[in-house]
Amino acid sequence: MASDIEIARAAELQPIAAIAERAGIPAQALHPYGKHIAKVDTGEIPGFAERPDGRLILVTAISPTPAGEGKTTTTVGLGDGLTRIGKRSMIALREPSLGPCFGVKGGAAGGGYAQIVPMEQINLHFTGDFHAITSAHNLLAALIDNHIYWGNGLGLDSRAIAWRRVMDMNDRALRAIVSSLGGAGNGFPREDGFDITVASEVMAIFCLATDLDDLEARLGRIVVGRRRDKSPVTAQDLKATGAMSVLLKDAVMPNLVQSLEGTPAFVHGGPFANIAHGCNSVIATRAALKLADYVVTEAGFGADLGAEKFFDIKCRKAGLKPQAAVVVATVRALKMHGGAAKDALGQEDLAALQGGLANLARHVENIGKFGVPAIVAINNFTTDTPAEHELIGRYCRETLGVEAVICRHWAEGGAGTEELAHKVVALAESGQADFAPLYPDAMPLWDKLETIAREIYGAAGLSADAKVRARFAELEAAGHGDLPVCVAKTQYSFSADPALRGAPSGHIVPVRELRLSAGAGFVVAICGDIMTMPGLPRQPAAERIHIDAAGRIEGLF
Known part of the structure; x- marks a missing residue:
């Protein structure tokens, strides 16, 4: 199969005006950046504020592993799947950071036949x-x-x-x-x-x-x-x-692009979920909800980080009411959580898969603590076996009480997510959603953080030295006690130790520092060894990215 960049390069993109028309955005609201990108001034859309909101669907995932999960790919694939079954849908994603593009990922616009395009511009500078x-x-x-x-x-x-x-x-x-x-x-x-x-x-x-x-x-x-x-x-x-x-002033207007299948997509803002709140802009999400019946968005990393902050910070502050959540997993990643070695992930291993299902279970259960119904999307790999798929499906039905759907959007685009799209629509329209944040505004900051640690991470509690404890008291005394807490910690584990995969319990979350973000409206708790300035890996993606003899960019994926 062709690489991501080859697929993106071969695609016939529609003019951005045509994508805007499909989304109900008039020409006077567009500020084009070339042929296939535009910023949107929602103030130029007649009757925009009076339109009813569509339904908001969150795509999140299990704890990330080197095996990969494909959250952005699934978000794009589900958006295309909803379009294929006749729903007016939009996708709302974060903008890629140059840090991971040139560091580990090499790109962040989806993959295979579930991408947003133009991929090269989105990954490199975009609209600035x-x-x-x-x-x-x-x-x-x-x-x-x-x-x-x-x-x-x-x-x-x-x-x-x-x-x-x-x-x-x-x-x-x-x-x-x-x-x-x-x-x-x-x-x-x-x-x-x-x-x-x-x-x-x-x-x-x-x-x-x-x-x-x-x-x-x-x-x-x-x-x-x-x-x-x-x-x-x-x-x-x-x-x-x-x-x-x-x-x-210009940057605050959301950026309109398209999927490979022409589904409109807003790509705007880009905080990481391991060191910030991990969600695209409220402006873009609200705009999409006015323009579509279904809006598919994602939150960074696993549900313990991205989804928790999406619910407790973004939805709390913006008054958003998500109707359903999709938890993405792969057989490969679940086996790694169950102890399988990376070089053995292509082999059937039901014992390792069974062990890794504890990680999926905790994420699904955590979503339920916010009153949002969940469904599991298994992002299919060619090395998956029917027995592995059957094990996951049975576990989800019998133990978790949710459905698991096999998705093939990477290879088939929206056609590979039609079943998921139908089930998401049914879930969103079922009336099951009764969203509420995990903790009330009035709860003290220490108790808020401890609630996250116990309820979401499975921890026994927190540890902090006298200086950090005094900072909690200082922020409370200064009138900031009603703010939500944004946890900065490793994305690889429910604990603060990235080596602890699966679903560890009873651990202590060490709080190293507390930072006030008064303008954003939250307090950042830095836990463990997490860094707010990452480093490059031993072999950064930048070593593979270049311009070929024909003047084309190679190495992005």
Whole structure:
């Protein structure tokens, strides 16, 4: 079979105006970026705000493994499957970050015959949203140091500056640096560092804001540091919000593209779920719900991270009511969770598969704790056997009380998800959904985090040193106790140890640091050894990406 990039390159894309017309978007609302990409100004769509909302479907997954799960591929495939069975559907995805594209993944636009296109542009720069977010973030960083240089009228304590710089690339050398070296003309030296752009609070604000005015208000609430009396200094105090909003004013319009089968797709925003809240923008999701009967979206990594944050942060803040969730798994990944070696995943191993089903079970059970009905999608690989499929199906029916559907969208596109599409429609229209967040706003921050750890991770509790515990109390006293908690931890395990696969229980989740994201409207709990600036692997995907003799990009997948 052809590679992802060969399939994408061979596709006959429809003009973006035709895709917009299919979605009910008039020409005056389009800001084209070439022939196949456009930003959409929803204010130019007549009667837009008065339209009823469609049904929201979340695609999530089991805990990721090197064997692969295919969450984005399934999201695209399900969107196409819904279109094939006559439903007016849209897809809502995050934008790929250059960090993983040149690091591990080599691309993040789906795969096989379930892709969003134009794949190359989506993976590389796209409409410049990430660059705008990076620039807005770093403008604030520059204004902080400039303010201190010119007398520090706000009395910022240079030891308590909380605003690090960002870039959209994995670069471990920049995790911890000393800035302003080289003499008095360069400012006052201090310890500093970089995070990846997808971990930026500006990215989180961008994805949780409801419009440009809300975006600017949230930017103003960013706490950049403290004075010596511990009182906060905000971006509004630095008069930064106007200029930051100017850099973001075009970026906030959602990006319209298409699947290989012509299903309209919004691709907008891109926080990671292991270090941020892992969902595409509220603006794009809300727009899709006004334009389609069914909107298929995804949340990053496994359901313990992406889905939990989708429910507890995005849906809570935006008032969204998801009607169903799809939990993606593969036979290969489940066998790895059951102890099978990576080089043996192509062989039938019912014992390892049975052991790995505990991971699937916990994710399905966790979805139910939010009042959202779930269905399991088995992303088919050619090495799967009928006995393995039968084992998963029987376990889901008899033990979990949910259906499992074999999906072949990678090889067959939307035709490979028609059964899943019919069952998702039935589930969404069944009236079973009764969504509610896991914890109430009024619960103390420590209790919120402990609830996530116990209920979602299967942990026995939390551990934190005196300094971190004092930070919990400090944020409560400052009036931030009603915020949800965004957990930053390894995506590979329910625990904070990436080597613990399956469904570990009774472990302790170590809380290393607590960061306030006042503008985004949540508190980040950094657990274990997770880094907010990833590093490149031993053999980064960048080594394979190049331009061939015909001027075509190779190595993206």
